[in-house]
Structure formats: C-alpha cells, structure tokens
Amino acid sequence: MPTDPIVPPEEVVGALAAARRVGAVGHVGPDGDALGSILALTLAARRAGKEAYATFGEPFVLTPIYDELDRSTLVPPGEFPEGLDVVVACDTAARDRLGSVGKVAESATTLIVVDHHGSNDGFGDIRWIRPDAAATAQMIFHLLRALDWEIDAAVGAAIYTGIVTDTGRFQYSSTTPDVHHIAAELLEAGVRQDRLGEKLFEEAPFGYYRVVANVMGRAVLERELRLVWSVMYHADLEEGGIGYEDTDGLVDLVRMAREADVACLLKERESGVIKGSLRSRGVVDVAAVAATFGGGGHHNAAGFTFSGTIDEAIERVRAALR
Numbered sequence: 530m531p532t533d534p535i536v537p538p539e540e541v542v543g544a545l546a547a548a549r550r551v552g553a554v555g556h557v558g559p560d561g562d563a564l565g566s567i568l569a570l571t572l573a574a575r576r577a578g579k580e581a582y583a584t585f586g587e588p589f590v591l592t593p594i595y596d597e598l599d600r601s602t603l604v605p606p607g608e609f610p611e612g613l614d615v616v617v618a619c620d621t622a623a624r625d626r627l628g629s630v631g632k633v634a635e636s637a638t639t640l641i642v643v644d645h646h647g648s649n650d651g652f653g654d655i656r657w658i659r660p661d662a663a664a665t666a667q668m669i670f671h672l673l674r675a676l677d678w679e680i681d682a683a684v685g686a687a688i689y690t691g692i693v694t695d696t697g698r699f700q701y702s703s704t705t706p707d708v709h710h711i712a713a714e715l716l717e718a719g720v721r722q723d724r725l726g727e728k729l730f731e732e733a734p735f736g737y738y739r740v741v742a743n744v745m746g747r748a749v750l751e752r753e754l755r756l757v758w759s760v761m762y763h764a765d766l767e768e769g770g771i772g773y774e775d776t777d778g779l780v781d782l783v784r785m786a787r788e789a790d791v792a793c794l795l796k797e798r799e800s801g802v803i804k805g806s807l808r809s810r811g812v813v814d815v816a817a818v819a820a821t822f823g824g825g826g827h828h829n830a831a832g833f834t835f836s837g838t839i840d841e842a843i844e845r846v847r848a849a850l851r
C-alpha cells in the first residue's frame with residue numbers, strides 16, 4: 530500500500546531552526562522510541578550549534594539495554610531548564626504521560642508535539658502527529674533532514690534504536706520501504722546495528738529468568754475470548770533482584786499463545802497501582818480497550834494505568850472484548 534511521504538510541517542522546522550535553546554522530553558518509563566527520539570533530536574541540535582537538553586519524568590532510571598547510546602544531552606528532570614525557546618515532546622500520546630516534566634516542558638516559549646499515536650489528545654502549541662509512522666524516530670529522521678542537521682553515527686544510533694524497537698525488528702506492518710531506506714542511510718552513517726541489537730534484544734540480568742518463570746507460570750488462556758493474560762507482582766522483581774525498567778519485553782512473551790488474539794500483562798507497581806500492557810494480533814483494536822481505562826496507544830499495542838485490583842482490571846478487559 531503506498532503511503533504519503535513523512536514531511537514535517539514548515540511550522541515545526543521553522544521553530545526549531547530559529548530556536549537557540551532547545552529541549553526534548555519523552556514519556557515516563559521511556560521505551561526505545563521515546564528515548565531514541567529525544568536523544569537524536571538533542572544531539573543533532575548540539576551539533577548544529579544550539580544549546581540542547583533531553584529528559585523524561587520520574588523515575589529517572591534507564592536500563593543498561595540503552596548503554597550503547599550517547600546520553601550526553603540527557604539531564605535529570607530537576608536540571609532541565611525552564612523557559613527554553615522550543616521543547617519537543619516526543620512519542621508522548623497525552624499530556625499526563627509527561628509525568629513530572631509536564632510543567633517545565635510547558636514553560637517553553639513553544640511546545641511542539643511530534644508523535645505517531647493515533648490516540649494523541651492534542652496538547653502543546655504545535656502538533657505533528659502521523660499515526661502511519663512506524664516510530665516517532667522515523668519522523669525525527671525526516672525532521673533532521675528538513676533542518677539540514679547532521680545525522681552522524683551517534684544521532685543515527687538513537688534513531689535506529691527507536692525504529693528497530695517500535696517495528697519489532699522491522700517486522701510489524703508499519704515497516705514501510707521508507708523505514709528500510711532510513712535504516713540503510715543510518716548504516717551508511719556508521720550505525721553498528723549488531724552492537725545495538727545485542728544490547729537491546731539479546732541481554733538481560735539473570736534475575737529476569739525468575740521473573741519470566743513466575744509470570745509465564747501464572748499465565749491464563751481464556752479460549753472463548755481468545756485472550757491470554759498474566760500478572761507481574763512487585764514481589765517478582767524483588768525475587769529476581771531486578772528493576773521494573775527491565776521488564777518491557779515481558780509482554781512479548783505473554784502474547785505468544787497461538788490460541789489468543791489479545792494479550793494483557795498487568796504489572797503491579799511498588800505503589801500498588803497497576804500498569805496494563807495490551808497487544809493484539811490485528812483484529813481487535815486494543816487502543817480502544819486501553820481507552821476504557823483512560824489509557825491509549827496504537828491499534829496493536831496499547832497501555833493504561835489503573836488504581837484497583839487485578840481482578841477488577843482483568844474483568845474490565847474482558848468486558849471490553851465481549
């Protein structure tokens with residue numbers, strides 16, 4: 530299916546070109562796309578002679594899977610300057626997903642939203658939202674090209690990380706020829722996809738095995754709803770001696786069941802709040818399921834936060850699927 534080229538609006542390009550002090554913020558608990566997008570934009574901005582800072586909301590922790598990336602522009606939320614000329618919110622579908630950096634992001638003269646979530650609630654002063662983009666990092670690539678800001682190996686590695694993680698390693702239907710063209714250009718810029726991939730996909734702390742065993746061991750298949758679901762308790766993390774930020778890949782294991790079209794992983798946070806991850810094989814729109822909790826995301830991958838019990842959460846998912 531031919532797709533429209535991903536071209537940044539003149540307003541976005543103009544605001545960044547004119548800015549002297551630039552910031553980029555991602556959603557809380559940033560994934561490869563949010564982190565890759567904010568790093569790529571700010572690293573390229575510094576190379577272009579701007580003052581530039583990246584951050585994301587508390588808890589300000591990153592897993593070692595991102596250790597290959599240049600994080601020299603990344604500062605803790607408390608050190609992110611107020612009143613920057615332009616701040617770009619990347620991969621963030623709603624204002625509340627900025628968490629503790631929402632206020633400082635809004636203190637910028639211009640807050641720009643660059644995102645690929647169809648569910649984006651439209652915050653910020655200028656919005657560039659392309660639900661057909663495979664990753665926000667794909668949009669950032671085109672934005673940097675339009676700005677004529679250099680994409681070197683470090684910037685390229687950040688963009689590549691966003692794309693390779695959000696496309697399921699170039700596998701999901703969002704993976705267009707443009708995505709592969711960009712990947713080719715990034716390899717030409719010196720990106721080491723072998724090193725990035727090893728860290729991103731082929732390493733975990735040993736304690737993760739225990740968490741996987743517990744979560745997979747309690748998975749439930751509900752054949753009539755074609756739903757597979759499981760729970761990760763905070764105690765699982767303590768047993769494995771690993772952090773919450775190490776568990777982003779768990780839902781990809783839970784969703785393997787051939788008998789299921791929809792997968793749900795409910796993760797208990799230390800505070801008792803539940804973080805839900807939903808995945809679909811394509812028929813069911815899980816962004817709509819997440820929306821019943823006030824969450825959002827994409828047709829095939831969405832999430833929500835819920836204050837209540839595991840039983841209440843899964844019953845609400847069942848109700849949305851019936």
Ligand code: 5GP
Pocket residue numbers: 556620622623626646648780805806807823824825826827830831832833834
């Ligand atoms: P994950 O399940 O991997 O945390 O997230 C899957 C997708 O849903 C991502 O695109 C993510 O940005 C989005 N998402 C996850 N949690 C929330 C949430 O609480 N609210 C909204 N609006 N989107 C979410």
Ligand code: MN
Pocket residue numbers: 562563620645663664665695
């Ligand atoms: Mn994304």
